Amino acid sequence: xxxxxxxxxxxxxxxxxxxxxxxxxxxxxxxxxxxxxxxxxxxxxxxxxxxxxxxxxxxxxxxxxxxxxxxxxxxxxxxxxxxxxxxxxxxxxxxxxxxxxxxxxxxxxxxxxxxxxxxxxxxxxxxxxxxxxxxxxxxxxxxxxxxxxxxxxxxxxxxxxxxxxxxxxxxxxxxxxxxxxxxxxxxxxxxxxxxxxxxxxxxxxxxxxxxxxxxxxxxxxxxxxxxxxxxxxxxxxxxxxxxxxxxxxxxxxxxxxxxxxxxxxxxxxxxxxxxxxxxxxxxxxxxxxxxxxxxxx
Amino acid sequence: xxxxxxxxxxxxxxxxxxxxxxxxxxxxxxxxxxxxxxxxxxxxxxxxxxxxxxxxxxxxxxxxxxxxxxxxxxxxxxxxxxxxxxxxxxxxxxxxxxxxxxxxxxxxxxxxxxxxxxxxxxxxxxxxxxxxxxxxxxxxxxxxxxxxxxxxxxxxxxxxxxxxxxxxxxxxxxxxxxxxxxxxxxxxxxxxxxxxxxxxxxxxxxxxxxxxxxxxxxxxxxxxxxxx
Numbered sequence: 001x002x003x004x005x006x007x008x009x010x011x012x013x014x015x016x017x018x019x020x021x022x023x024x025x026x027x028x029x030x031x032x033x034x035x036x037x038x039x040x041x042x043x044x045x046x047x048x049x050x051x052x053x054x055x056x057x058x059x060x061x062x063x064x065x066x067x068x069x070x071x072x073x074x075x076x077x078x079x080x081x082x083x084x085x086x087x088x089x090x091x092x093x094x095x096x097x098x099x100x101x102x103x104x105x106x107x108x109x110x111x112x113x114x115x116x117x118x119x120x121x122x123x124x125x126x127x128x129x130x131x132x133x134x135x136x137x138x139x140x141x142x143x144x145x146x147x148x149x150x151x152x153x154x155x156x157x158x159x160x161x162x163x164x165x166x167x168x169x170x171x172x173x174x175x176x177x178x179x180x181x182x183x184x185x186x187x188x189x190x191x192x193x194x195x196x197x198x199x200x201x202x203x204x205x206x207x208x209x210x211x212x213x214x215x216x217x218x219x220x221x222x223x224x225x226x227x228x229x230x231x232x233x234x235x236x237x238x239x240x241x242x243x244x245x246x247x248x249x250x251x252x253x254x255x256x257x258x259x260x261x262x263x264x265x266x267x268x269x270x271x272x273x274x275x276x277x278x279x280x281x282x283x284x285x286x287x288x289x290x291x292x293x294x295x296x297x
Numbered sequence: 298x299x300x301x302x303x304x305x306x307x308x309x310x311x312x313x314x315x316x317x318x319x320x321x322x323x324x325x326x327x328x329x330x331x332x333x334x335x336x337x338x339x340x341x342x343x344x345x346x347x348x349x350x351x352x353x354x355x356x357x358x359x360x361x362x363x364x365x366x367x368x369x370x371x372x373x374x375x376x377x378x379x380x381x382x383x384x385x386x387x388x389x390x391x392x393x394x395x396x397x398x399x400x401x402x403x404x405x406x407x408x409x410x411x412x413x414x415x416x417x418x419x420x421x422x423x424x425x426x427x428x429x430x431x432x433x434x435x436x437x438x439x440x441x442x443x444x445x446x447x448x449x450x451x452x453x454x455x456x457x458x459x460x461x462x463x464x465x466x467x468x469x470x471x472x473x474x475x476x477x478x479x480x481x482x483x484x485x486x487x488x489x490x491x492x493x494x495x496x497x498x499x500x501x502x503x504x505x506x507x508x509x510x511x512x513x514x515x516x517x518x519x520x521x522x523x524x525x
Contacts, residue, residue, distance in 0.1 A: 005405050205386055209400035210376035
């Protein structure tokens with residue numbers, strides 16, 4: 001395509017946006033509403049994903065060593081653990097460290113445990129981390145067969161429930177997003193259809209004088225793209241300001257260490273880019289859908 | 298030039314418009330298509346610029362067999378054929394100049410080429426001084442001249458006119474006919490469907506009469522042949 005023709009299509013497409021007045025506003029409104037909802041859902045789903053991933057990757061196996069075990073055997077057990085297939089790393093936590101972390105985690109009440117500092121009743125422990133969370137269970141079972149093991153624990157139930165919840169959340173979120181996107185596509189294609197009907201004489205004349213389908217289609221393509229992009233402005237603003245607010249204020253109030261939302265930068269920017277792309281795609285899809293029918297001779 | 302062999306056309310609703318048309322029109326001819334309303338004149342014309350496809354039979358335009366023509370080649374066929382309608386089909390928001398320039402824009406002519414050619418054609422149809430007018434500011438005859446200008450602006454080898462004088466008073470019609478004759482003199486084939494007995498009987502040309510979807514008469518320098 002010649003550059004001149006390209007600028008003509010841009011001009012025509014832009015003109016249509018203004019020419020179609022209320023219909024333009026209606027379809028931009030439809031895209032805006034859709035994209036705000038899509039943005040919110042995406043933010044939630046992606047955060048849930050991240051949250052689940054964090055917890056998944058935090059799943060560790062705690063191996064308590066039998067109290068009567070000799071020091072050499074404790075060290076040997078560590079080597080044995082490291083050799084299990086699928087183990088990422090093994091961390092030794094002596095009974096003193098265990099007591100300290102117990103005392104700390106209980107805060108004021110934990111002071112009672114300080115009495116035991118001289119006569120520590122706790123076990124030495126190994127913290128084993130699997131390469132992938134799915135392997136945790138197999139590794140834990142393998143460890144239980146070893147000698148000098150007092151107990152093996154890991155948060156399998158929680159992990160399973162979380163996996164499940166996360167899967168549902170993901171599916172529901174995606175289904176909702178797909179439904180919203182389809183609605184917006186439908187609305188845009190209708191808007192453009194109306195503008196096409198209004199311009200049917202123009203199109204029939206274009207065909208008559210030998211315009212190719214591509215030539216006729218381009219301005220509508222541009223129009224759809226613009227509708228989508230214009231419709232994504234408010235949602236992007238909502239996402240940027242809203243997420244900024246949540247990241248700054250709410251997150252510090254919730255103050256649960258393991259619930260951590262994705263950082264504003266870059267997440268909110270990526271999300272905005274995503275919204276822009278979805279908006280553009282909705283617009284183009286809608287316009288292509290509606291023009292196609294009219295070009296069949 | 299234009300060749301039809303045993304062309305049939307039945308519309309999806311079951312109406313048979315053409316029922317075995319055989320015709321051969323040479324480059325540079327001026328042909329009237331006459332017949333009662335509903336006889337198949339418009340279908341005949343639409344087949345030429347491939348607005349419609351025949352249900353059966355062969356159509357050859359400028360040595361191209363239309364049935365073998367790919368869909369995406371159709372626009373290029375139409376650039377060889379100018380079409381003029383009874384209702385002008387001008388774009389009301391565009392000026393006379395823009396309406397004519399439109400046909401060149403679509404085929405990606407250069408801006409300079411467009412300017413020169415449009416003014417040339419407007420002069421040819423006698424509307425050079427009305428280039429900046431909107432269609433609504435012109436008389437019916439003038440509007441039809443604009444649509445003729447648009448039809449010939451990219452120098453088609455064939456001009457098709459579907460009752461071009463149907464909406465015009467007799468005096469204006471003669472002016473329009475004169476324009477068509479001038480175009481024809483330059484070697485462009487003209488195919489004109491008309492109901493005007495006066496025109497056909499005065500400006501003598503080949504006459505093809507269609508009745509019930511078949512050609513009932515095909516005479517060089519023929520008469521209209523119907524009572525109006």
